[in-house]
Amino acid sequence: MSYTSSPYSSGNAVKVVVIDAGHGGKDSGTLGTKTRKKTEKDISLDVALQLGKFIEDNHKDVQVIYTRSTDTFLELRERVSIANRAQADLFISVHCNAASPAAYGTETFVMGMHKSEASLQTAIRENQSIFLEDNYEENYKGFDPKDPDTYIKLSMRQNVFLNQSLNLSKKIQDQFRERVKRRDRGVKQAGYYVISYTTMPSCLVELGFLTNKEEENFLHSTNGQDYMASALYRAFREYKSEIEGVTFSQEIVKSKPKTEVIATTVETVLETSKETKKEKKEKAKNCEILVIT
Numbered sequence: 046m047s048y049t050s051s052p053y054s055s056g057n058a059v060k061v062v063v064i065d066a067g068h069g070g071k072d073s074g075t076l077g078t079k080t081r082k083k084t085e086k087d088i089s090l091d092v093a094l095q096l097g098k099f100i101e102d103n104h105k106d107v108q109v110i111y112t113r114s115t116d117t118f119l120e121l122r123e124r125v126s127i128a129n130r131a132q133a134d135l136f137i138s139v140h141c142n143a144a145s146p147a148a149y150g151t152e153t154f155v156m157g158m159h160k161s162e163a164s165l166q167t168a169i170r171e172n173q174s175i176f177l178e179d180n181y182e183e184n185y186k187g188f189d190p191k192d193p194d195t196y197i198k199l200s201m202r203q204n205v206f207l208n209q210s211l212n213l214s215k216k217i218q219d220q221f222r223e224r225v226k227r228r229d230r231g232v233k234q235a236g237y238y239v240i241s242y243t244t245m246p247s248c249l250v251e252l253g254f255l256t257n258k259e260e261e262n263f264l265h266s267t268n269g270q271d272y273m274a275s276a277l278y279r280a281f282r283e284y285k286s287e288i289e290g291v292t293f294s295q296e297i298v299k300s301k302p303k304t305e306v307i308a309t310t311v312e313t314v315l316e317t318s319k320e321t322k323k324e325k326k327e328k329a330k331n332c333e334i335l336v337i338t
């Protein structure tokens with residue numbers, strides 16, 4: 046199943062990209078190991094702004110829109126509205142993860158039914174921003190990440206963009222693994238609000254676990270943020286050139302990090318490429334089922 050155009054975005058060009066720094070203001074996101082002043086909202090913003098700058102500097106034909114460029118609180122539905130109103134060609138949401146201290150590594154999510162309890166828990170945690178909003182019961186009626194019916198309804202919206210979302214997500218994970226030597230936890234699916242209601246290819250990136258001391262140190266470091274933003278940029282550039290069928294000759298911004306490499310063994314390296322194909326097939330099948338019903 047392949048879609049080259051949509052009523053929303055131009056489909057065969059990447060001219061408008063929305064970069065969404067997770068959380069902000071009263072919503073700090075994960076506090077990590079709770080030993081630092083800065084939290085997920087700060088790191089997400091720093092990396093998001095840096096990614097945007099790389100795109101702006103290297104692609105004069107691309108308009109970069111930030112859902113937030115300062116430490117402000119923003120409703121999840123407003124983030125979606127910004128992207129949909131702009132008729133963006135791509136939506137990238139930047140976050141940091143949280144779990145037990147031993148967990149580390151990067152993962153990128155596209156909209157879909159979670160396949161593991163861990164993915165569900167991550168989505169629930171990220172969606173919790175909703176509860177900081179006024180009138181959330183009214184505003185988010187019908188959105189329950191634990192309820193399979195929610196996914197059936199949402200799949201109708203995002204399925205047409207799923208191939209492209211998976212494509213970008215895989216490129217992001219490849220960059221994190223190959224160029225920044227991060228542990229690759231794979232491309233996954235879960236019910237994140239912000240990537241469920243957008244009308245364009247969308248993914249949500251978890252840069253790493255702030256609850257893991259080493260990864261937290263890495264993501265707080267200037268170098269670490271620089272490398273992660275560079276990796277995201279390279280994935281974006283590759284995706285754009287593929288969609289548009291052109292080759293860019295810009296120099297690669299950054300290569301391997303010199304310090305603080307954590308990942309030495311990568312258990313889930315193959316998960317990305319193998320599962321992507323499998324997931325594509327499954328999702329294509331699901332899509333057909335959904336259309337029939």
Ligand SMILES: [Zn+2]
Nearest residue numbers: 067074140141
């Ligand atoms: Zn988050």
